[in-house]
């Protein structure tokens with residue numbers, strides 16, 4: 001630029017020209033200096049900015065690195081915590097199991113003497129209890145045994161029953177109706193129904209007479225008062241209710257069931 005200014009200067013008188021040229025030159029030099037200075041400043045500023053940027057970038061990278069490190073460390077800590085927690089849990093479970101085993105062992109240890117003493121006591125008492133039970137059973141059996149006097153009474157009663165049944169049978173036979181007269185169908189039906197009932201009653205009487213006779217034979221043979229099936233003594237209550245009963249109540253009901 002300085003050159004251009006120099007060349008572009010118009011032709012003027014020598015003295016004035018010189019003065020003017022000097023002034024111009026001075027001004028140009030000043031401008032040049034200023035420009036140079038400015039350039040320097042700009043350069044410096046740019047340099048500084050670049051330096052700052054580099055510095056900042058370095059700091060950022062360092063920071064990033066530091067953060068990464070922290071993150072890794074945190075991850076490791078988490079991992080460690082998880083591991084440790086699992087280990088503790090395992091340990092606690094193990095301890096609990098151990099404690100449980102110990103407790104059950106302790107209970108067993110405490111209980112064993114009690115069990116033993118109970119068993120010993122049971123062993124000691126059992127024969128006594130069995131003896132008492134046996135005695136009670138014998139007593140109750142004895143209670144069901146018929147005395148001679150009772151047998152005598154039963155025999156008497158059976159004979160009476162036999163007489164009654166025979167008597168009833170005789171009466172029924174005498175009452176047997178004559179043949180139906182031909183004619184009235186309703187009369188005929190009624191008579192045949194009556195006959196049927198009579199026949200059934202007669203049959204029942206026959207069965208009862210047989211049973212009574214069998215009971216009387218048993219008294220004579222000395223085997224009266226026992227169930228024909230299970231051979232147990234019949235309870236007196238049953239004999240009183242049905243002196244010609246063949247079975248005990250249990251055997252009777254099981255026979256009827258089939």
Ligand SMILES: [Zn+2]
Nearest residue numbers: 227230248251
């Ligand atoms: Zn029986």
